[in-house]
Amino acid sequence: MLKSHLRLALAVLQRRKVFTAISLFGIALTLLVLIVAGALLDNVFGAFPPEVHHDRTLLIFNVRMEGKNAQSTSPAGFGLLDRYARDLPGVERMAITSTMREAFSYQGGQKHRLYMKRTDAEYWRVLQFEFLEGAPFAEAEVEAGSRVAVLNRSTRERIFGDAPALGRDVEVDGVNYRVMGVVADVSMLRALPFSDVWVPHSAAKDQAYRKELGGDFWGLLLARDAAAFPQIQAEFRSRLQRIDLSAEPGFERILALPETLFASTSRMLFDTHDEAESRPERLVGVLGLLTLLFLGLPTINLVNLSVSRILERAPEIGVRKAFGASALSLVGQFVLENVVLTLLGGALALLAAPLVLAAINHSGLIPYAQLGLNLRTFGLGLGLAVFFGVLSGAYPAWRLARLHPVQALKGAAR
Amino acid sequence: MIRLANVEKVYRTDRIETVALSQIDLTVAAGEFVAVMGPSGCGKSTLLNLIGLLDAPSSGTIELAGKPVASYRDREVSRLRNQTIGFVFQTFHLIPDLRVLDNVELPLLYRKMSGAERRARATRALERVGLSSRLQHFPSQLSGGQQQRVAIARAMAGEPRILLADEPTGNLDSQMGDEVMGLLEDLNQKEGTTIVMVTHDQRQADKAHRTIRIFDGRQVAC
Numbered sequence: 242m243l244k245s246h247l248r249l250a251l252a253v254l255q256r257r258k259v260f261t262a263i264s265l266f267g268i269a270l271t272l273l274v275l276i277v278a279g280a281l282l283d284n285v286f287g288a289f290p291p292e293v294h295h296d297r298t299l300l301i302f303n304v305r306m307e308g309k310n311a312q313s314t315s316p317a318g319f320g321l322l323d324r325y326a327r328d329l330p331g332v333e334r335m336a337i338t339s340t341m342r343e344a345f346s347y348q349g350g351q352k353h354r355l356y357m358k359r360t361d362a363e364y365w366r367v368l369q370f371e372f373l374e375g376a377p378f379a380e381a382e383v384e385a386g387s388r389v390a391v392l393n394r395s396t397r398e399r400i401f402g403d404a405p406a407l408g409r410d411v412e413v414d415g416v417n418y419r420v421m422g423v424v425a426d427v428s429m430l431r432a433l434p435f436s437d438v439w440v441p442h443s444a445a446k447d448q449a450y451r452k453e454l455g456g457d458f459w460g461l462l463l464a465r466d467a468a469a470f471p472q473i474q475a476e477f478r479s480r481l482q483r484i485d486l487s488a489e490p491g492f493e494r495i496l497a498l499p500e501t502l503f504a505s506t507s508r509m510l511f512d513t514h515d516e517a518e519s520r521p522e523r524l525v526g527v528l529g530l531l532t533l534l535f536l537g538l539p540t541i542n543l544v545n546l547s548v549s550r551i552l553e554r555a556p557e558i559g560v561r562k563a564f565g566a567s568a569l570s571l572v573g574q575f576v577l578e579n580v581v582l583t584l585l586g587g588a589l590a591l592l593a594a595p596l597v598l599a600a601i602n603h604s605g606l607i608p609y610a611q612l613g614l615n616l617r618t619f620g621l622g623l624g625l626a627v628f629f630g631v632l633s634g635a636y637p638a639w640r641l642a643r644l645h646p647v648q649a650l651k652g653a654a655r
Numbered sequence: 656m657i658r659l660a661n662v663e664k665v666y667r668t669d670r671i672e673t674v675a676l677s678q679i680d681l682t683v684a685a686g687e688f689v690a691v692m693g694p695s696g697c698g699k700s701t702l703l704n705l706i707g708l709l710d711a712p713s714s715g716t717i718e719l720a721g722k723p724v725a726s727y728r729d730r731e732v733s734r735l736r737n738q739t740i741g742f743v744f745q746t747f748h749l750i751p752d753l754r755v756l757d758n759v760e761l762p763l764l765y766r767k768m769s770g771a772e773r774r775a776r777a778t779r780a781l782e783r784v785g786l787s788s789r790l791q792h793f794p795s796q797l798s799g800g801q802q803q804r805v806a807i808a809r810a811m812a813g814e815p816r817i818l819l820a821d822e823p824t825g826n827l828d829s830q831m832g833d834e835v836m837g838l839l840e841d842l843n844q845k846e847g848t849t850i851v852m853v854t855h856d857q858r859q860a861d862k863a864h865r866t867i868r869i870f871d872g873r874q875v876a877c
Contacts, residue, residue: 242764245757252752560748563709564762564813565737567730646709650748 242570243577250578254585257550261582264546268586269593271539272625275532276594277601279621280612282528284430286503287617291368291427291434297467298367299499300433301326301460301477303509306492316340317497318453319442322460325480326499329462331469336363336461341436344414348400355396356435356608357413359442365391367463368434375407375422378441382421386443390418395609396437397423413438416446426609432502433461435609454484454495462499473499536629543579543633551575551637558641559650568642575641579634580627587626591619656817656849657683657706662715664701664872675701676872679715685816686847688840690854690863698872699853700821706851707740707819708732720816737765741810741848743839745822747802749794755781755805756790762813780808784838800831807838818842820852824859836862 254261288295304321305314322337329335339359346353365377374397378389390411397406397420410417418440427434442450442458450456464473477499486492500508500521507513507524551558561571591614598612614622662679665672676698683689691699704710705717708724717724719739727735741762749758759777768776781787784804794802803823810818820839824832836859842848852863860866868875 244770245753245760245764248757249750249752256752556748557750560742560744560750561761562733563707563736563742564809565733565765567733567765569730570765647704650709650744 246574246577247581249574250581253550253554253578254582260546260550264543264582265586265589267539267542268583268626268629269589271536272583272587272590272622272629273593273597275535275625276590276614276618276622277597277612279625280594280598280614280618281430283615283618283621284428284610284612285432286506287615289431289611291370291424292431293369294367294463295502297464297469298501299462299464299470299473300502300505301462301497301499302505304455304495304497306455306486306489306495308492311491313455313492315455316457317460318456319450319458320452320456321454321495321497322458323451325484326460326462326477329473329476329499331465331472332462333465334363334367334463336367336463337361337442337458338364338433338461339442340457340459342457344438346400346411346413346438348412353396353399355413355437356429357438357440358436359445360439361442364439364461367461370427370434371425373423373425375420377439378421383441383443387441388416388418388444389421389441391422391424391439392420393424393426393437393609395426411438413440416444418444426611428611429608430610433459454489460499470499470501532625536625536632540629540633543583543629544636547575547579547633547637548640551641555641555644555649555652558644559646559648562644562646562649572635572638572642575638576631576634579637580630583626583630583633584623587622587629590626591622594618594622656685656687656720657681657851658716658718659705659712660716660718662705662712662717664698664705664710665713674872676705676712676869679874681867681874683849683851685849686843687865688843688850688852688863690852690860690866691869692854692857692860692866693869693875695855697869699869701872702869703819703821703851703853706817707742708736733765737762737813739816741813741815741818743803743806743810743818743820743823745825747794747799747806747826749802749805749809751794753793754790755786755792755794755797758794758805759809759812761809766813777808777812780812781805783811784808798831800827800834803827803831803835804838807835807842811842814846815848817849817851820850822853822855824854824856832856832859 301317301322303314304317305312319337327335341356341358344355344357346355362378362380362383373394377391382389392411400411406420406423409420411420429435462473464470481495481497484495486495503524504521507521511523513520558571595614601607602610602612659679659681662676664676665674679702691702693699705712719735756777759780760773763773763776778790781790784807786801786804786808789797824835827835839850840862843850854860
């Protein structure tokens with residue numbers, strides 16, 4: 242039966258060429274936008290090198306300090322991470338990195354705008370960067386506060402061109418750093434590994450950051466496995482409760498939670514810093530809702546087209562009912578036909594998506610963007626096409642299933 | 656095989672109530688070939704639709720093979736139509752996007768049957784109506800007579816015990832009409848299929864075992 246329905250679905254699409262072309266264009270465009278959005282989200286939240294241990298990494302992004310009359314939310318302070326996030330049970334490695342900040346380099350008479358991060362040596366172990374030249378700075382450089390730097394490939398080319406870079410000085414914000422290594426570019430969408438220049442956190446002129454509870458650092462916790470997450474979170478929460486806040490006048494408690502990137506983003510977007518539990522489902526819900534809203538208009542459009550297309554086939558519906566088709570089998574047939582249509586649209590969208598993503602990559606809108614299709618985004622496109630097909634096919638199919646067979650045979654379906 | 660007792664069919668709209676059939680009592684024995692005649696709009700097709708379970712009576716009872724059908728749900732009615740009844744329509748009602756063989760397979764799609772068996776039975780039905788060379792044609796590539804033969808093959812493929820034909824020769828010239836009537840007679844005589852046929856043509860009606868006449872929704876002769 243499936244084969245017969247598929248053959249008919251393709252025959253109908255071939256017969257109604259204009260309808261098919263209009264429908265396919267609308268479907269492909271809708272799915273293309275969603276696939277591109279999906280690829281962007283995948284690039285933000287998915288597992289890509291250098292974040293190869295994405296599935297067992299927890300992050301401490303923000304801390305919130307609260308008092309009777311005051312509250313403050315900021316990235317974590319180095320002091321907080323250094324004193325309270327180390328040696329947590331279930332954690333294999335712990336790294337600290339600053340948030341990225343804008344910096345300028347004057348080299349060869351030119352001004353270069355750069356993004357810079359200050360990190361520790363563990364950062365290079367938690368994240369598996371591809372080193373094109375040299376090596377990362379190690380504990381010795383960090384402890385000594387050495388003015389050394391790792392550059393990404395593009396920055397290296399901008400500043401040094403074809404000339405050797407290793408061992409040479411790069412000037413950033415008036416400070417000279419010796420280049421120790423060059424890594425492959427990482428997209429700006431990857432919050433943790435993205436930067437142009439990395440230097441040891443200890444290379445800062447002012448060392449006051451070492452005591453801060455709130456500041457501009459993030460903690461990266463590489464857990465033994467995902468099963469250890471609750472234990473890590475509980476222990477960190479417990480440690481925070483024991484912090485003496487007498488040095489922070491006006492504040493009575495401090496809140497922070499090691500979470501996955503997705504859960505942390507959800508917490509930041511919904512400003513739920515006071516909640517003790519991770520609530521990533523909120524972000525899932527919003528993304529799902531946005532997808533549904535975006536699908537809404539084209540769905541209505543496709544429903545209208547499908548209703549008129551299907552009702553033109555009222556006599557066929559009458560014949561099928563006369564020969565024993567139940568309402569359910571007719572619904573199945575017409576939903577399947579719609580899914581075939583949307584799958585074709587999905588296929589077109591998947592063919593066009595790499596071109597659009599390549600255009601975004603080359604546009605420079607997102608520094609070092611490396612958007613592309615992978616199995617996840619391909620699956621997303623396919624899933625969306627089927628979902629779109631069922632969503633837009635269900636109502637027309639339901640309407641036709643209610644047709645009276647005698648009226649349908651007369652073609653008076655409306 | 657078919658029994659209608661005091662059947663009435665009334666079509667109601669907001670303002671008008673139209674009595675299409677009234678006080679119909681009819682019994683058709685298994686293997687009988689019955690013609691239904693009457694002027695246009697007298698309710699012949701409505702009668703056929705009621706027997707074929709395409710429509711429900713406003714009152715009265717209908718029994719098929721000894722079972723009252725009023726209490727049947729949609730799925731049961733669909734199964735009964737699929738396994739017991741075959742239809743031949745005046746305007747053929749072939750699906751234009753399907754090839755001849757696929758059209759004939761249609762009733763078998765709704766049965767638990769392998770694709771190969773379905774194909775074999777549809778091919779046999781087409782051989783019986785003399786169209787084995789047209790399996791891969793589309794309906795639009797056939798003459799009216801050939802299309803009606805395909806429609807008969809479609810009705811035959813499911814091997815129904817009852818075949819309902821609504822003016823099967825109405826759109827055909829006399830020669831093609833005779834060919835189609837020959838097929839129906841053959842089916843009735845060789846397979847024992849019970850046939851109820853609506854027709855305007857007395858010549859075709861004479862080939863049936865008996866003729867029922869309807870006038871203004873009432874049975875006037877039998």
